[in-house]
Amino acid sequence: MVPLARKTLVHEWRRFLPSALAVAFSGLLLLVQAALVFGIFNSSAVYIRKSGGELWLGYPGTQSIELGRPIPQQAEIAALMDPAVERVEPFNWIDGDWRGPADKGGVSVFVSGIDTRSDALMFADALTPALRALLDEPDGVIVDRADLPKLGLDVGGQAVVNGHRVRIVGVGSGLRALGGVNIVTSLATSRRLDNGDSDGRVAYYVVKLRDGSDAAAVRQRLQPRGQARRFEVWTRDAFARRAVAYWMFETGAGLGVVLLAIVVFVVGALITSQTLMGAVAGSIREYATLHALGVGFARLRRVVLEQAAWVGAFGLVVGGVATALVVLLAHRRDVPVQLDLVTVAICATLVMGIALLSGLAAVRALRHADPALLLR
Amino acid sequence: MDATLVADALSKSFTTGAVRTDVLRDLSIEIAAGELTLVSGPSGCGKSTLLAILSGLLRPDGGRAFALGQDLARLEPAELERFRLQHTGFVFQGFNLFPALSALEQVMLPLGYLGLGDALARRRAGDALAEVGLGSRMQLRPAELSGGEKQRVAIARALAKEPQLLFADEPTSALDAANGQIVIDTLHRIARTHGATVLCVSHDPRLVGHADRVLAMEDGRILADRRVAASRSP
Numbered sequence A: 001m002v003p004l005a006r007k008t009l010v011h012e013w014r015r016f017l018p019s020a021l022a023v024a025f026s027g028l029l030l031l032v033q034a035a036l037v038f039g040i041f042n043s044s045a046v047y048i049r050k051s052g053g054e055l056w057l058g059y060p061g062t063q064s065i066e067l068g069r070p071i072p073q074q075a076e077i078a079a080l081m082d083p084a085v086e087r088v089e090p091f092n093w094i095d096g097d098w099r100g101p102a103d104k105g106g107v108s109v110f111v112s113g114i115d116t117r118s119d120a121l122m123f124a125d126a127l128t129p130a131l132r133a134l135l136d137e138p139d140g141v142i143v144d145r146a147d148l149p150k151l152g153l154d155v156g157g158q159a160v161v162n163g164h165r166v167r168i169v170g171v172g173s174g175l176r177a178l179g180g181v182n183i184v185t186s187l188a189t190s191r192r193l194d195n196g197d198s199d200g201r202v203a204y205y206v207v208k209l210r211d212g213s214d215a216a217a218v219r220q221r222l223q224p225r226g227q228a229r230r231f232e233v234w235t236r237d238a239f240a241r242r243a244v245a246y247w248m249f250e251t252g253a254g255l256g257v258v259l260l261a262i263v264v265f266v267v268g269a270l271i272t273s274q275t276l277m278g279a280v281a282g283s284i285r286e287y288a289t290l291h292a293l294g295v296g297f298a299r300l301r302r303v304v305l306e307q308a309a310w311v312g313a314f315g316l317v318v319g320g321v322a323t324a325l326v327v328l329l330a331h332r333r334d335v336p337v338q339l340d341l342v343t344v345a346i347c348a349t350l351v352m353g354i355a356l357l358s359g360l361a362a363v364r365a366l367r368h369a370d371p372a373l374l375l376r
Numbered sequence B: 001m002d003a004t005l006v007a008d009a010l011s012k013s014f015t016t017g018a019v020r021t022d023v024l025r026d027l028s029i030e031i032a033a034g035e036l037t038l039v040s041g042p043s044g045c046g047k048s049t050l051l052a053i054l055s056g057l058l059r060p061d062g063g064r065a066f067a068l069g070q071d072l073a074r075l076e077p078a079e080l081e082r083f084r085l086q087h088t089g090f091v092f093q094g095f096n097l098f099p100a101l102s103a104l105e106q107v108m109l110p111l112g113y114l115g116l117g118d119a120l121a122r123r124r125a126g127d128a129l130a131e132v133g134l135g136s137r138m139q140l141r142p143a144e145l146s147g148g149e150k151q152r153v154a155i156a157r158a159l160a161k162e163p164q165l166l167f168a169d170e171p172t173s174a175l176d177a178a179n180g181q182i183v184i185d186t187l188h189r190i191a192r193t194h195g196a197t198v199l200c201v202s203h204d205p206r207l208v209g210h211a212d213r214v215l216a217m218e219d220g221r222i223l224a225d226r227r228v229a230a231s232r233s234p
Helices: A004-011 A013-043 A074-080 A129-134 A145-151 A187-193 A215-222 A236-250 A253-282 A284-292 A297-332 A341-368 B047-054 B077-087 B103-113 B118-131 B147-160 B177-194 B205-210
Strands: A055-058 A085-099 A106-114 A140-144 A158-161 A164-172 A181-186 A204-209 A232-235 B003-016 B019-032 B036-040 B062-067 B088-091 B165-169 B197-202 B213-218 B221-227
Touching: A004 A013, A004 A297, A013 A236, A013 A253, A013 A297, A013 A341, A055 A074, A055 A215, A055 A236, A074 A085, A074 A204, A085 A181, A085 A187, A106 A187, A129 A140, A129 A164, A140 A145, A145 A164, A145 A181, A164 A181, A164 A187, A181 A187, A204 A215, A215 A232, A232 A236, A236 A253, A253 A284, A253 A297, A253 A341, A284 A297, A284 A341, A284 B088, A284 B103, A297 A341, B003 B047, B003 B197, B019 B047, B019 B062, B019 B197, B019 B221, B036 B047, B036 B177, B036 B205, B047 B062, B047 B165, B047 B197, B077 B088, B088 B147, B103 B118, B103 B147, B118 B147, B147 B177, B165 B177, B177 B197, B177 B205
Parallel strands: A106 A181, A140 A164, B036 B197, B036 B213, B088 B165, B165 B197
Antiparallel strands: A055 A204, A055 A232, A085 A106, A085 A158, A085 A204, A140 A181, A158 A164, B003 B019, B003 B062, B213 B221
């Protein structure tokens, strides 16, 4: 069988290039947008995911980690009394007003007060024991490397948080989150920065269970019942998902993303279908001749759809490579991006969908392949 | 001699806006295999419409059209396509070759749709191109061929299917005298050597001398039907 679709694509590549590029750009936009969205939204859960422990205790109904409120110490006691619980670690979360160099003005910060022991749960994956030990210095703080320019300071620099002087003792990475600058301190320092507003209470307790314990079952046991719940218990994954879902669905950002994806899809499909239709129209007399010779519309349709599929595949490859470059660049610049296989598969499906839908639209142009138009 | 194409009281009219034009008026004719039949007449006399109906590209308003004994009106569109695929070849005024394909591939293409394997299609296409005198130019694309050569590729494309019916619509209009001569001679030879029914429609007076039979048409009717005594043997 003469590969008409492919031969025509290669020979008339200039004609098909716009549609392939439209598909590639659609793919790039969809993928980069997804990478950014998941990167940014997952960064709202980054504190949870980068920490050890299986359960989180926090203020009832807390939707995302930065919305934490102080909870009573009885939460800690309740957890400690459960036989499956190995350790309970307080994690403090307070708002702060950072005053650094005069030219940077005030910066809203979130202060994370953590246990500084080398085997502590909070930020187990983000902070090395050595870095953690630096926080034992009174009023010492660690910030994300990428936030240094925003704060206008370097390691060793001093600033004032909530009226208390602090000093940057180290920098970490992966500490960035949504909504503001995050700084990490010891629990003691965080209590001082809190000005006693919380009466020594902290916002969260992170619970480590003994090996082999069923986290869901322990959660059930610890979860307070009745109207007067003063804290709530989540498994680590559930709390992380809550945070992502909050940013994705409750802030309106997720809807924006979906809308943008629809726009990308429609625009991509429009450009691609127009170009493919042009290609079909350009060969309409040849198609009409084949039709006169008895080649049915179904088979002609297949030629057009095959071209659309090739255009889609080419666009997918180009878009994929471009996305890889963008993601690489973003990683280097500490921009939170994240792509998993499922997302890539969904985007790839959408992109092929753009190409094939366009092909189906272009197939309609074949209706004009009437042999009668060849007769004088 | 059995007629392979039969028009029985065909009528056809087209409506453009409020104007209704009768293109064919109660036209009956029988066309035989093994010869080149030329339908000649001025533009708009209905000759192309006659060709379209007899080849199954168009349905008449009235009357019946038989091809190879088959009443074309009784065939479903898909059956009609199948009929055309198996039995008919077409040559049009425009050459309608795919720019991306070599001469050999142009000819092989319909054979693939006919269900022939690559090797057989290649051999048949090569034979057809050799028959129209393009054996040495099989690998060239349309852009590298002259107008006459392109039309010969189109003829080879129609011929390679080994159709019993070959329809040509103004095959020489876009060609100079020498190439026109080659094309009509080729069509004539196909009728003789392959025993095919060749129906050629043209207003080109140069072709009259090359046909076996000339039907003069005007206003949707056949005015004259004559055999050309001078028609040459292959």
